[in-house]
Amino acid sequence: MLKETRGFDFTGYKRTTLTRRIGRRLEALKLRDYGEYRDYLELEPEEFGLLFDSLLINVTSFFRDAAAWQTLRETIVPALLSAKGPGRAIRVWSAGCATGEEAYSLAMVLADRLGLDAFRERVKIYATDLDEKALQVARTAVYTDRHLAEVPEATRRTYFEPVEGGFAFRRDLRRQLIFGRNDLTRDAPISRVDLLLARNTLMYFNTETQLNIVRKFHFALGNPGYLFLGKAEMLLNHGDKFEPVDLRMRLFRKVGPPVTGSRVPWPEEGTLVDPYAGDPALQSAALASGPVAQLVLDRSGNLAMVNSRAEALFNLTPSDIGRPFQDLEVSYRPAELRSVMDQVVADLRATELQDVTWRRPNTTETSSFDISVVPLVAAEGGELLGVGINFHDVTRYSRLRDELEQANRELEHAYEELQSLNEELETTNEELQSTNEELETTNEELQSTNEELETMNEELQSANDELQQINEVLNTRSAELDRANDFISSVVRSLGDAVIVVDGGLRVLVWSPGAEDLWGLRPEEAIGRQFTALDIGLPVEKVLPRLRSLIEAGLESGNGRMEGTVVDAVNRRGRTTRLGVSFSRLRAEDAPLHGVIMVMNLLPDE
Structure with a gap:
């Protein structure tokens, strides 16, 4: 999924x-x-x-396993710089970098060795991981005091700058580190690197995947190239690719390709001794007593000589001497020698058949032979005299080799089990460390949450006190407002039968109970509306000029009053009524005009 x-x-x-x-x-x-x-x-x-x-268990720290880092600093880095030579670029790959601590640790080691200027000019560190969230932390390069606990104080002052939330790796050196996502099981490796860090990364993969990743590491490294693994990883079955520099510290060197040279030539054929020269009796005795089964064929392919070891091994008798070799059982058992012999005669070149297995007739015993077929040529002229066939019994060596291979397989299996157990243990340790860090983080979060809750509680208590004080003030102001409203209502009722207050735009501000009784409009129906838009029986056209004149005069008038007028109006009952209307400006002290107060009194009919 x-x-x-x-x-x-x-x-x-x-x-x-x-x-x-x-x-x-x-x-x-x-x-x-x-x-x-x-x-x-x-x-x-x-x-x-x-x-x-x-x-993706992201457990890492600065200079994790301090002894291994010290060995890297004192042994690997000097050897690497010496092999590279002055001025040449140095490429480093940190595979499985997690949140970046080990990549920055290596940057500090190289900067200490090269100097800051040379580090900026020569070093490029590629740090990769599968976890994009961890890579984002690494790119930010901001770490807390807890993360920097293993960094010496002098090193911290040199390479880290205080920022909000912790300490940031120096920006001018940070540019030499490139962080990116890379899946070791699928993506191509970064090539031509001089030093590769993959600490406690291989241990999460099965054996097949580990083999594939180690091949990629071997391809990625230059020559010489160095590999720095975690303490749970040993590369026991990869001796053809890496050799240990310090096995205890898990530091390895890439094994380069073998040096190829010219093929070793066959011996000069003219140096072979003619088997028909010299003392025939001596030759016969030497051939018969030889520990190696030997057959000699003449140039016609007939059996010419056979020693005692061959007679016993292949059931040959003196009567077989002179018979064509192809008619004998030994020509095709234990191996097909007829075609080999024809090839040797044609090329005049020796041929060897190695590890030929043969079970002798009427026995359950299996023997192994190395068979050499050699052309016999004359010392002078290079004329072919015959063919020699030697059967070297290597049964004992073959059995020893099989036993050794079996022992090696068992040993490798034991090593793999040990390696697997070691990796499982290291994985469990890292999981425990991760769990411990999670518990510490949870504890810190709970403590922080508790502190926040306590702070919020105190803030709520303070806010509650302030609200109580505000409530008391509001209650006092509400009582004062009620008294003021009662007072104003009484004043309004005392001014006349009906009181209407409008603002500078002739919008109704006050509509007294007398006005409600006179015109039949409730306060909520009149307040906020244009006075000229009210549907009442007052002849607005007679009142409006005086209102506008008073508003336009503004502050110019001294006492803020205007001579009143008498109008005929129709009240809410439809009866004609004479009204005396007086006008006064509404304003605060030393303030512009707020509006106009109109007081309407009922007058008796003439």
Whole structure:
């Protein structure tokens, strides 16, 4: 599901680790099986992030395993710089860099050795990981005091600058580090690197995937190239690719390709001794007593000579001397020698057949031979005299070799089991460390949450006190406002039968109870509306000029009053009524005009 929906292929990871880490999520979510978890992932996409954080265990620190880093500083870095020579670029790859601490640790080591200027000019560090979230932390390069606990104080002052939230790696040196996403199981490696860090990365993969990744590492490294692994990784079965520089500290050197040279030529054929020269009796005795089974054929392909070892081994008798070799059983058993002999005669070049297995007739014993077929030529002129066939019994060596191979296989198997156990232990240790860090983080978060809750409680208590004070003030002001309203109401009632107050735009501000009784409009129907738009029985055209004149005069008038007028109006009952209307400006002290007060009194009919 992860591969199909998210593009993450965890096939090469150890099954036990995956089972354990996914089990943690099942336990945390109180789910019973993987089916329920698949349904939960489909319903809750944000769970993918938490699952990846659990599977990709990002446990790292600055200068982790200090003794190994000291060996790297004192042994590997000087050898690497000496091999590169002055002025040449240095390329480094940190595979599985997590949040970047080890990449920055290496940057500090190289900067100390080269100097800051040479580091900026020559060094390029490529740091890769599968976890994009961890890479973002590495790119930011800001770490807290807890992260920098293993960094010496002098080194911290040299390479880190205080910023909000912690300490940031120096910006001018940070440009030499490039962080990017790389899946070691699928993506191509970074090439031509001089030093490769992959600390506690291989241990998460199964044996097949580890072999594939080690091949990529071998391809990525230049010559000479150095590999720095974690303490749980040993490369026991990769001696053809890497040799240990310091096995205890997990520092290895790439094994370069073998030096190729010209092929070693065959011996001069003219140096062979003619088997028919010299004392025939001496030759016969020497041939018969030889420990190696030997046959000699003449130029016609007939059996010319045979020694005692060959007679006993292949059941040959003196009567077989002179017979064509192809008619004898030994010509095709234990190996097909007729075509080989024809080839030797044609090329005049010796041929060897190695590790030929043969079970002798009427026995259960199996023997192994190395068979050499050699042309016999004359010392002078190079004329072919015959062919010699030698059967070297290598049964004992073959058995020893088989036993040695079996012992090596068992030893490799034991090493692999030991390596697997060691990696499992290291993985468990890192998981425990990760869990411990998570618990510490949770504890800090809980403590921080408790402090925040306590602060919020005090803030709420303070806000409650302030609200009580405001409430008391509001109660006092409300009582004062009620008294003021009662007073104003009494004043308004005392001014006349009806009181109307308008602002500078002739919008109604006050509509007294007398005005409501006279015109039949409630205050909520009149207040806020244009005075000229009210449907009442007052002849507005007689009142309006005086209102506008008073508003336009503004502050120019001294006492703020205007001579009143008498108008005939129709009250709410439809009866004609004479009204005396007086006008006064409404304004505060030393303030512009607020409006006009109109007081209307009923006059007796003439």
